Amino acid sequence: MAESRKIKVGFVQMACVSDPGSNMVRAVEGIRRAAAGGARIVCLQELFRSMYFCVSEDYAPFELAETIPGPSTGTFQDLAKELGIAIVASLFEKRAEGLYHNSAAVIDADGAYLGKYRKMHIPDDPSFYEKFYFTPGDLGFRSWKTKYGTIGVLICWDQWYPEAARLTALQGAEMLFYPTAIGWAEGEDPQVCRDQFDAWRTIQRAHAIANGIPVIAVNRVGKEGNITFWGGSFVADTLGEIVYQASHDKEDVAVCEIDLGKSDVTRRHWPFLRDRRIDAYAGMTRRFLDFPCESDS
Numbered sequence: 001m002a003e004s005r006k007i008k009v010g011f012v013q014m015a016c017v018s019d020p021g022s023n024m025v026r027a028v029e030g031i032r033r034a035a036a037g038g039a040r041i042v043c044l045q046e047l048f049r050s051m052y053f054c055v056s057e058d059y060a061p062f063e064l065a066e067t068i069p070g071p072s073t074g075t076f077q078d079l080a081k082e083l084g085i086a087i088v089a090s091l092f093e094k095r096a097e098g099l100y101h102n103s104a105a106v107i108d109a110d111g112a113y114l115g116k117y118r119k120m121h122i123p124d125d126p127s128f129y130e131k132f133y134f135t136p137g138d139l140g141f142r143s144w145k146t147k148y149g150t151i152g153v154l155i156c157w158d159q160w161y162p163e164a165a166r167l168t169a170l171q172g173a174e175m176l177f178y179p180t181a182i183g184w185a186e187g188e189d190p191q192v193c194r195d196q197f198d199a200w201r202t203i204q205r206a207h208a209i210a211n212g213i214p215v216i217a218v219n220r221v222g223k224e225g226n227i228t229f230w231g232g233s234f235v236a237d238t239l240g241e242i243v244y245q246a247s248h249d250k251e252d253v254a255v256c257e258i259d260l261g262k263s264d265v266t267r268r269h270w271p272f273l274r275d276r277r278i279d280a281y282a283g284m285t286r287r288f289l290d291f292p293c294e295s296d297s
Contacts, residue, residue, distance in 0.1 A: 061092075
């Protein structure tokens with residue numbers, strides 16, 4: 001029988017305001033509440049320090065960017081050490097003059113800065129004009145060993161790509177965290193809204209199932225511009241079952257227990273990693289297989 005490895009994870013689902021200082025205070029308060037509830041790893045939503053500025057293309061939001069490590073990272077290092085928890089914090093990173101990333105800092109329970117993930121997939125859709133602000137990540141898919149387990153971090157648009165989840169799992173991640181900012185366009189048909197949320201949740205549950213590890217997705221709430229962020233932050237176990245789901249329109253600080261020991265059981269019964277045909281996947285590195293099919297005779 002596989003050994004049980006139960007830990008509690010937490011997330012903070014927030015509605016953001018225009019003042020970064022206020023958002024930071026509320027994020028810290030949320031982390032403290034999660035830690036008081038027993039959470040050992042706490043994740044914040046995507047770009048929690050500000051309103052989601054990518055609803056339009058404007059130069060002013062670049063002033064929000066900071067270095068990683070930097071001021072916010074330092075705040076979370078002190079907080080993590082005080083509370084004895086690991087923290088995942090999504091930040092607008094200024095790497096150099098004119099060079100910016102959508103990144104996440106990973107802090108261990110002793111306050112050590114373990115590293116950062118830079119968002120790899122950058123969308124460019126109406127009200128999600130992220131290519132104007134962010135350079136695609138160049139650090140690859142990574143995992144970090146924290147006091148409470150090995151974690152992988154991906155950000156928002158990354159969550160639609162099974163390749164990203166798989167490569168992060170192959171780096172040894174025992175759980176996937178997805179800081180997120182996604183919502184419905186103003187005036188959208190209600191059925192389309194339901195379908196979009198269901199697709200968003202389903203694709204991430206599929207990552208949990210395909211890799212046999214829990215998934216924690218943390219979204220924001222509130223109306224910003226013509227986008228209503230749909231919240232619905234959730235935790236799924238190794239079989240893709242929903243352990244907890246937040247509401248669509250209310251802030252929430254959630255703490256959920258997951259069992260990392262279930263991954264071994266899940267992977268024994270569904271040995272997807274064992275049966276992967278790595279010898280046959282060369283085409284995955286091509287944009288599209290637009291050459292004629294060869295005869296199999």
